[in-house]
Amino acid sequence: xxxxxxxxxxxxxxxxxxxxxxxFFEVFLITIIILNILAILLNSVDAIGKQYGDLFYHFEIxxxxxxxxxxxxxxxxxxxxxxxxxxxxxxxxxxxxxMAIIDLLxxxxxxxxxxxxxxxxxxxxxxxxxxxxxKVARYMEAxxxxxxxxxxxxxxxxxxxxxxxFILVIISTIMFYVERGNQPGKFTSIPDTMWxxxxxxxxxxxxxxxxxxxxxxxxxxxxxxxxxxxxxxxxGILSSGFFELLHSPRSKKHTCPxxxxxxHE
Numbered sequence: 001x002x003x004x005x006x007x008x009x010x011x012x013x014x015x016x017x018x019x020x021x022x023x024f025f026e027v028f029l030i031t032i033i034i035l036n037i038l039a040i041l042l043n044s045v046d047a048i049g050k051q052y053g054d055l056f057y058h059f060e061i062x063x064x065x066x067x068x069x070x071x072x073x074x075x076x077x078x079x080x081x082x083x084x085x086x087x088x089x090x091x092x093x094x095x096x097x098x099m100a101i102i103d104l105l106x107x108x109x110x111x112x113x114x115x116x117x118x119x120x121x122x123x124x125x126x127x128x129x130x131x132x133x134x135k136v137a138r139y140m141e142a143x144x145x146x147x148x149x150x151x152x153x154x155x156x157x158x159x160x161x162x163x164x165x166f167i168l169v170i171i172s173t174i175m176f177y178v179e180r181g182n183q184p185g186k187f188t189s190i191p192d193t194m195w196x197x198x199x200x201x202x203x204x205x206x207x208x209x210x211x212x213x214x215x216x217x218x219x220x221x222x223x224x225x226x227x228x229x230x231x232x233x234x235x236g237i238l239s240s241g242f243f244e245l246l247h248s249p250r251s252k253k254h255t256c257p258x259x260x261x262x263x264h265e
Contacts (some may be wrong), residue, residue: 005076005079005080006080009077009078009080010022012025012070012073012077029070029135032063032066036059036063039056039060063107064110067106067135071103071107074094074100075091078094079091102135145245148245149238149241149242152241152245156237160233160234160237161234164201167226167230168201169194171200171201172193172194172196173193175220178211179211179212179216182216186209193209196209197223200223200224201223201224201226202227203224203227203228205224
């Protein structure tokens with residue numbers, strides 16, 4: 001039994017040293033995930049959805065069954081990982097991991113549609129099927145590196161996002177008091193003015209809220225220029241994180257998902 005369970009675990013967990021069966025399952029699952037994304041996109045086109053609606057539905061059934069079996073097998077075999085070796089608490093801890101939650105959300109919305117729920121909630125559950133595209137992150141090294149960079153730089157990213165939010169509040173407050181006398185119908189409150197602040201900082205400029213006073217236009221131009229530098233903060237943090245991760249000795253060190261030991265290339 002343990003040999004069979006370990007065989008399942010080795011097949012489901014992608015590793016660089018996997019055999020032909022592991023590689024086949026990896027390519028097969030990635031293909032199914034990509035086809036699911038294409039099906040969701042194409043089904044939103046009325047002409048294609050009406051013509052191939054039955055095909056999309058049957059493919060949905062097949063995908064849900066496949067993802068359900070995969071999820072159950074992962075929970076069953078995860079105890080082969082030393083990190084989750086306890087038969088009860090180990091499985092419970094694995095279920096709470098981000099990738100396990102994504103695996104669950106990949107098929108759970110389909111079953112929820114059979115419950116007597118409001119149609120608005122059903123549409124929301126159907127949109128959750130888009131989580132299937134995140135399943136491919138398990139098999140793409142680039143996404144794994146991206147996740148590591150975000151984890152290692154999360155504190156700096158949070159600080160930069162908070163700083164941008166504080167600046168957004170400040171410029172929106174200033175613009176509200178500058179423009180509310182001239183445009184009371186648009187700059188009605190500070191929260192409403194924050195929409196203008198977001199469009200200005202991101203240099204999108206939708207044009208639905210535009211300063212009309214000379215002072216407002218002057219400040220709006222300064223805020224738009226400052227927005228370029230503000231949004232460069234998280235981008236710079238991520239780029240430096242990528243550089244350090246890809247060029248540091250740690251990038252050559254790996255952890256075996258089967259025994260938990262670290263090894264170098």
